[in-house]
Amino acid sequence: MTPFKQSVILSVLCSALSNRSSLAWTTMSTTSSRSSSALRSTTTTTTTTASVIDFSKYEGLGNDFILIDDRDRDTPSLTPDASEKLCNRNFGIGGDGVIFALKPPSSEYDFSMRIYNSDGSEPEMCGNGIRCFAQFLKDLGADAESYNVDTLAGKIIPLMNDDGTITVDMGEPILKAADVPTTLSANYEDKISVVEQDLECNGKNWKVSAVSMGNPHCIIFVDDLENDIDFESDGPALESCTDAFPAKTNVEFVQVMSDTHLKMKVWERGAGPTLACGTGTCALVIAAIQAGKIPSGNTVRVTLPGGDLFIKWNKDTDNKVFMTGPATYTFSGKAALK
16 A cells, blocks of 8 residues: 555544544645645545635745635635634644635636735735745646736736746835835835835834835844844834834845845734745845845845745836745645634
8 A cells, every 4th residue: 555545544534533623634645746646636526614624735935824725716715713723833734824726807817816814814915825826726737837816916927947946926016105005205216115214113213114015014124133133022013013004014124145145034914923925025125226235137045034035126127026936835634623
């Protein structure tokens, strides 16, 4: 008997006992090498009821997500509250958010993507999430070189690379202060951007830049990531500084290592500290170029707690931002909600 057949039998036995637990899940596979066959075997007969849902788990540099196949639906099959429970790392599956693959709204798109954060809130977009979403689609059998994905931040296009990485056309950055949104006044040469503007928060004076990649980001440059900030205190305080960021904000603390290398820590809106943030890496590269910290025109390596992403801003051509990085399948199973 093959190891995969053994895991399937174990899965069925565990599912039979799930009525004795408020939340149970069974692992169908734990290696990315068999992700495609494992997903197809578990999702071709996917059934969603009021109490049981099939899921798959993916991570992008440690930013981990629960993926739900809702391609036959217009709206997510789980509520924000149920998603929050699934994301609980002690009583649920665990994750930074739940991502739903939905029907496209029109022929212009291949799929729609919606996300609920681990606190039940809904962000407009997620850079690591869109890569996991694209890999999920490929593993389900929707194999294509690229996908046109409808998100709350507009059309996003992930491109599947031969080396297994995924490059995402993140579109153009939003720099106009009111559209980020931030109430901080524009102070950059373009008359619309907020670049190292003064902000008082958590009893400290900060120099902050504001950039949106469909979701708001507050970028702060520091000399030393370990000693210049109190991450657990400054992160949530800046996230919730609604006087300056009325929709709250993601917070990136950034150390410049070289002209082509940045290092960062992120406090994500609705998720707290995470190992990676794709939209945040895009935002901080833009902020670094605007602030004169690094030159434009280069592909920039951004080191996050979970690994590296590579960002290119075509400032002088189409103004688009491209993000390249991995997305890795972890396991699949069933979760019983009561």
